Amino acid sequence: MGKLDDRVIIVTGAARGQGEQEARLFAAEGAKVVVADVLDSQGEALVEEIGADAGVRDGKGGALYVHLDVGREEDWQAAVATAKDAFGKVDGLVNNAGILRFNELLATPLAEFQQIIQVNQIGCFLGIRTVAPEIADAGGGTIVNTASYAALTGMAYVGAYAATKHAVLGLTRVAALELASRRIRVNALCPGAVDTAMTNPAQLDPGADPEAARGAVAELYRKLVPMGRIGTPQEIAALALFLTGEDSSYITGQPFVVDGGWLAGVSVL
Structure with missing residues (x-):
C-alpha cells in the first residue's frame, strides 16, 4: 500500500529537477500524477517512464502530461480540466515551478524582475486559486508550495528571486488560514x-x-x-511526500527548511 494511493496530484515544473523526482516518488507511492511543465518533450518522456515503471503497473499509480505555463490563468484552467477528465478529481498540488536569475539588484532590468514574479509568485497564486476549489470538492487535500532558503533570509545577487520566495511564504500562511475550514492543508518547502x-x-x-x-x-x-x-532532488521530494501524505496530517501553514544546516548560522571552523 502506497502513502498516496487514490490521490490525484498536480506537480508543476515536473519535467526535470525537483519536480521530476517528486513526480516519480508520488507515482511510486500510488498517486496519479499530473506532470505539468512547458518542457513538453521532457515531460512526455517522463510520463512514459513512470507509466512503464514496475512500481505503478498495478494501476495504483501513473501519470499524464499537461503543458502548463504557470503564469497563464488559461493554462491552469486547461490543466485542471485535463486532470479531471483523466482521473475524475484533483486533491493535491505541488507548486514547484520556478526560475532563478543571478544579478546585482541595482543592475536587474525591470523586465527580468517582472518575469521572475510572473513565474514564482503569480504562478503560485494562480495555482492555489485554481486548484483549491477542486481539492475542496474532492473532500480536502494538500498544497505544497516551493519557497526557498532565500524566503527566510537575504542572499546577494538573487534579489528578485528572494523577493518572490518571501511572497510565496506569505501566500502559504494566508492560504493555510483561509483553506483550513475546507480541509486543505498548505505548507512550504524551503530548500537550500x-x-x-x-x-x-x-x-x-x-x-x-x-x-x-x-x-x-x-x-x-x-x-x-x-x-x-x-542537497539532492530526491531529498526534496521526500519532504514533499511527507507534506502531501497523512504523516503530516496536523501540520499546516509552516515553512520546512531542508538545507543541510545552512540557515542555522555561521561556522568558524
Missing part, C-alpha cells in the same frame, strides 16, 4: 542549495563538462553548508 540545473545552469550548457560543473558547485557548498555537501 540543490543539485539541479536551476542552481547550476552550467549543467544545461552543451559545451560544458557536466562533471566539472558539478564539481565546482559541490566544492562551494562543501564550504558553506554544515553538512558539507549540496
Whole structure:
C-alpha cells in the first residue's frame, strides 16, 4: 500500500529537477500524477517512464502530461480540466515551478524582475486559486508550495528571486488560514542549495563538462553548508511526500527548511 494511493496530484515544473523526482516518488507511492511543465518533450518522456515503471503497473499509480505555463490563468484552467477528465478529481498540488536569475539588484532590468514574479509568485497564486476549489470538492487535500532558503533570509545577487520566495511564504500562511475550514492543508518547502540545473545552469550548457560543473558547485557548498555537501532532488521530494501524505496530517501553514544546516548560522571552523 502506497502513502498516496487514490490521490490525484498536480506537480508543476515536473519535467526535470525537483519536480521530476517528486513526480516519480508520488507515482511510486500510488498517486496519479499530473506532470505539468512547458518542457513538453521532457515531460512526455517522463510520463512514459513512470507509466512503464514496475512500481505503478498495478494501476495504483501513473501519470499524464499537461503543458502548463504557470503564469497563464488559461493554462491552469486547461490543466485542471485535463486532470479531471483523466482521473475524475484533483486533491493535491505541488507548486514547484520556478526560475532563478543571478544579478546585482541595482543592475536587474525591470523586465527580468517582472518575469521572475510572473513565474514564482503569480504562478503560485494562480495555482492555489485554481486548484483549491477542486481539492475542496474532492473532500480536502494538500498544497505544497516551493519557497526557498532565500524566503527566510537575504542572499546577494538573487534579489528578485528572494523577493518572490518571501511572497510565496506569505501566500502559504494566508492560504493555510483561509483553506483550513475546507480541509486543505498548505505548507512550504524551503530548500537550500540543490543539485539541479536551476542552481547550476552550467549543467544545461552543451559545451560544458557536466562533471566539472558539478564539481565546482559541490566544492562551494562543501564550504558553506554544515553538512558539507549540496542537497539532492530526491531529498526534496521526500519532504514533499511527507507534506502531501497523512504523516503530516496536523501540520499546516509552516515553512520546512531542508538545507543541510545552512540557515542555522555561521561556522568558524
